[in-house]
Amino acid sequence: MSTTVPVKAQKSEAKKQNPEFVQLLDPDGIRLSDDLYDPWVSDVTGDQLASLYEDLIIVRRIDTEATALQRQGELGLWPPLFGQEAAQVGSARTLRPDDFVFSSYRENAVAYCRGVKLPDLVRVWRGTAASGWDPFSVGMATPAVIIGAQTLHATGYAVGCKKDGVDSVAVAYFGDGATSEGDVSEAMVFAASFKAPVIFFCQNNQWAISEPVGLQAQRPIADRAPGFGIPSIRVDGNDVLAVMAATRSALDRARNGGGPTFIEAVTYRRGPHTTSDDPSRYVDPVVATEWEARDPIARVEAFLRSEGVLTDELAASIQSRADQVAAEFRAGCLGLENPEPLSVFDNVYATEHSGLARQKSQYKAYLEGFEK
Template sequence: MSHPLFTEWAAPIGTPELRAMYSDLLVSRRIDAEATALQRQGELGLWAPMLGQEAAQVGSARALRGDDFVFSSYREHAVAYCRGVDPTQMLRFWRGSTHSGWNPLEFRMTTPAIIVGAQGLHATGYAMGINLDGSDSATIAYFGDGATSQGDISEAFGFAASFEAPVVFFCQNNQWAISEPVRLQSRQSIADRGRGFGIHSLRVDGNDVLAVYAVTKYALQRAREGSGPTLIEAVTYRMGPHTTSDDPTRYRSAAEDDEWKAKDPVDRVRRLLEREDAIDDTLLAEAGAEADRVAAALRKGCLGTVEPLPLTLFDDIYAEPHTLIDEERQRFAHYLDGFTENAS
């Protein structure tokens, strides 16, 4: 279906690009499944599954330029994959093997933000800095529908609107903020919240990878040309639990799950490729092989992780030596020595 405004923004996506997106979706889903399995086997402390949200993430991530900066929540595994992050690095955070997981400057993407909504402020501040630098890059802040009930997001909206910051607020409305349905959080659409701050706001089918790509590309261009922030509400669904410590069967029905499974974003792209006679055994074999390769490397990297020594907890806190950190390191070392003395 064509759209008078957004169809042109999806024009760069021809058959080769759509086939590549299909591969991205399959590999991202496999990363998620493998990480979930590793958590169930006791190799990760926790994992936040993204099953069902792949199109929202892949479509938006592929719309970004290399110099744009991504500010993520804790569920953007497909975005990280599209930005070139080694999946093993994604897991180190959840295994407790690192403070963060990867170098944000290398991939132009922050590591998972556990404080709900905080990344909205970070993205806005960075975007205001972009304006001061006179650059034409942009930032994008990912968050869920639940985060829109946090004060940090409202504050970010206010600053971004007032200072016309080149930021795209990307809300993945997956219908559930843990056990609370979105209808309980907001009587109006999430997009309406942005309009209340004077932010250009849009709703998009978050399970349509091409629609997400087009809308994100459009929003990024608005940011680059000085038209200020945009809020995108990508309407999607979290097929799995909020995290691996959650049991979604306690608060939502199987009928609701079945309704959304019929809108599976990966299946939709496959059906489109079939309709365009653009899917073949070669694509399926190559995408499947890549998913297998990534999953095997992810598992090997996770199990082969060298756990850090306790005192490395104080490394990489400040760029320069700091007396407070030195004091805390000494006190913690003394505490650890107490265990050695007791053991002897």
């Protein structure tokens, strides 16, 4: 990106802050002013916002390709993130390499931003590995399928950071459905008690599989955290700039000893819960159309074009890059090799013991029985 254009409020069209949540870019791509959160993104240039736009385009393209791979029988399952790109990219791009992420199974855009290799995104879903990547090489744990469990892991890690005297921060990503799990409440109790440097990042995508968020939350989910002594921020999860501002604010609080912050990113899951789900059975098409108009990519594109940053040439270049990444992603997926059967016993324990060796020997004999 060569053009540098400061991201500024369009004074002639600026609106007041949305009272429902923090919003800096509205669905029409109009830059809104906010005295509290503008300073957190005052350094973001047009080029940098265009880079975030490129991330959004690429991760959506990866998601589309993964869904196609599942439909073609190349993946056993895939949890789409369609519609939630801004919440994930805007938060992940604020993190330092020494911060550590604990996610659910839908944060593939976060994984991409953390540097997870493309084939590693699908190893588990293709059934060629029990775990997708080395957590310590990218500062991100492999996804937790047990709903909400990762909030406890993040809190424990954050307490460790505090005891080590470092200013690294742990971030736990989870959905609105997870907030009904006891693990999340327990994690917030511990985080508040020990002022752990952790961010609880809830992507409220309006659905806990097929159950609407209104069934489990009679008030905004962000209202729950203050009851634990944790300040909360409710942000437009489809606004990549607002998400970045909110996350930077929470990171600064954590690094300076202020303890945990709860962020509710209000977004919408525009696809199925997983590729085994049929959302047409429970989603009101009128509501889906309303959320389509709040698309996280469209608003950034509209703003960048109004600022003269995003030209047709640059847009075409970004799309070409996204298609290239998708091709690499597909090739990497199809190139994954089935593991050697006995490797299932690898890395179960730090040091192999007699019981594990016995099980391995028995399984080996079982497999050899098919060769006779």
